[in-house]
Amino acid sequence: MATNTETGRLGEEIALRLLYDKGYIIHERNWRYRNKEVDIIAQEGNELVIVEVKLRNSDTYGTALQAITEDKKQNLIIAANHYIQSHRLKYSVRYDIIAIDIAPDKSYKVEHIRRAFYPTQAGAIRSSRYSLRNRIPKIYKKHET
Numbered sequence: 001m002a003t004n005t006e007t008g009r010l011g012e013e014i015a016l017r018l019l020y021d022k023g024y025i026i027h028e029r030n031w032r033y034r035n036k037e038v039d040i041i042a043q044e045g046n047e048l049v050i051v052e053v054k055l056r057n058s059d060t061y062g063t064a065l066q067a068i069t070e071d072k073k074q075n076l077i078i079a080a081n082h083y084i085q086s087h088r089l090k091y092s093v094r095y096d097i098i099a100i101d102i103a104p105d106k107s108y109k110v111e112h113i114r115r116a117f118y119p120t121q122a123g124a125i126r127s128s129r130y131s132l133r134n135r136i137p138k139i140y141k142k143h144e145t
Contacts, residue, residue, distance in 0.1 A: 011055030012039055015098040018110060024049065028083075036079040048091040050080045052116075057102040064099035065111065077119045095119075 016026060019042055027048075028041035040051035052072065056064040073095070080093060097116040102108045 007055055007057060008053075011053045011098075011100050014055075014100055014108070014110060015040060015051065015053040018098065018112060019051070031079070031083060033079040033082040036075040038076060038079050038083065041080075041083060043091070046091060048080075048084070048089060048093045049096055050076055050093060051096045051098060052076055053098045053100070055100040055102065059101070064101050065097065065113075068097060068099075073117050 012029065016029070019026065019040065023044070025043040026040065027043060028038070031038045031041055038050055039053040040049075042049045042051060052068060054064040054067050056062075056067060061067065076095060080095075083089075084091075084093065094115050095117050097111075097113045099111045099113070100108055101111075
């Protein structure tokens, strides 16, 4: 039985092959910022593409696509923002998902979802250095004199 690391590498190899065949330029693989990781950072034309790869070899806990949580998306946004800032990039950014489901007979289905999600205002606030509490103005009661 393959370990999670081996399974992840297999998924990334399939995804890299798919992107390469589509003409993408691969910039980074397994790029890390603190405890967050971007599986693949690529370029298609003038767009920087942040790619999350998810592989499932069993549907016990749902499909590969169902395994990508809101927290994972927010972590990708935070890491991508750091990558863009640290490299001083001026590209437009898009977030793709490559979901791979392996059947019991070892055949697999690959789904490449372009523009799978967009950064939200909530994500931007959460990824900032300050909490939402610091952005809400204090309300003072008027004192009657």
